[in-house]
Amino acid sequence: MGLDFTTPEYKRLRVIVDTDAACEADDPFAIVHALLSPKLCVMGILAEHFKVEGSMQRSYDEIKTILDAMGMSVPVFHGQNGLLSEDESISEAAKFIIDEALKDDERPLFILCQGAITNVAKALEFCPEIRYKITVIWIGTHGEAPCKAPFTEFNAVNDIPAANLVLQSGVDLWLVPSHVYITINIGIAEIQRRIRPCGKIGEHLFKNLVDYNMSEGAGWTQGESWSLGDSPAIAIAINPGCGHYHTAKAPLVLEDTSSAVKEDNPDIRIYTDVDSRYILEDLIAKLELCYGN
Incomplete structure (x- = not known):
């Protein structure tokens, strides 16, 4: 089986997936979704740290595990080893x-x-002119200011200086807040019933999530x-109109991940909702068609 359709060439996008894949259980599902979507030409996948020693390498290893389970080959790059302020070197991911931004494409x-x-922040810090050549979609922050943090927002808190560098950079940024x-x-029972049967990758997605769900970190x-x-x-x-913005x-x-007003910050796109039915069903349908019995 597989997808009996594709996307017109002029509608296709180059994408780079930047992911802390080993942090907990949702990143692998998103990576799979990107790889199975014909509109997205995945040029590479970048390993991101999650403010734990060795976490970038763990993310790298998880990305490789996902690709092996899918029977796919995509370039994978090591990212920054830690916080923007602590890692002065520039990683292969950045x-x-x-390099991809400066391509004639x-x-x-x-x-x-x-x-x-962090990886995007390092690239912008090293080569600010790429801000005119990329669009960044980021899952992070509590959104439009002012907003007092209802909880510590994980993606922002893992590198607040990097977050603020990107938010202030003027890059075309589409923000998906907490x-x-x-x-x-999605219920774990639905993942067992609909995703687990989808070959080696379905089993990995299910087991990885269940193992984390039973861990102390969950x-x-x-x-x-x-x-x-x-x-x-x-x-x-894939579909910018699958939500309102x-x-x-x-x-x-701020340090507690609250959103504060900074009058000279640039304007960005901020999503206020997304269509969860569309997102989940598109992922599951592609898994079923490509890896189901």
Whole structure:
């Protein structure tokens, strides 16, 4: 089986997926969604840290595991080893962003960010002119300011200086804040029934999620459901109209991840909702068609 359709060439996008894939269980679903979507030409996948020693390498290893389970080959790059302020070197991931942005290619380039945004920040810090050549979709922050943090927003807190550098850079930024990305809810029973049977990758997605759900690190979860909060980065690239958005000033991220007003910040696109039914069903249908019995 497989997809009996494709996307017209002039509608296709170059994309780079930036992911803290080993952090917890939703990143792998988003990576799979990107790889199975004909509109998205995945040029490379970047490993992102999650503010734990060795976490970037763990993300890199998880990306390779996903590709092996899917029987696919896509370039994978090591990212920054830690916070923007602590890692003065430029990683192969940041270099890849710069090289891809500077290519002579008519297809738009989107960076789909599913964790801390350190790799993109390093690329912008090293080569600011690429801000005119890329669109960044980021799952992160609590959104439009002013907004007091209802909880610590994980992706922003993992590198607040990097977050603020990108938010202030003037890059074409599409932001998916916490109150939006937490709505992509699915029961673990549905994952077992519909995704687990989808070959080696379906089994990996299910087992990886169940193992994390039973770990001490999953104390924040509800117990038998999950929010696939990284998947909107992929779905919005495929279909920017799968949610509502408006233009507003980019927030300043404070130490507690509250959003504060900074009057000289540039305008960005901020999503206010997304269609969870479309996002989940598109992912599951592609898995079923490509890896189902």
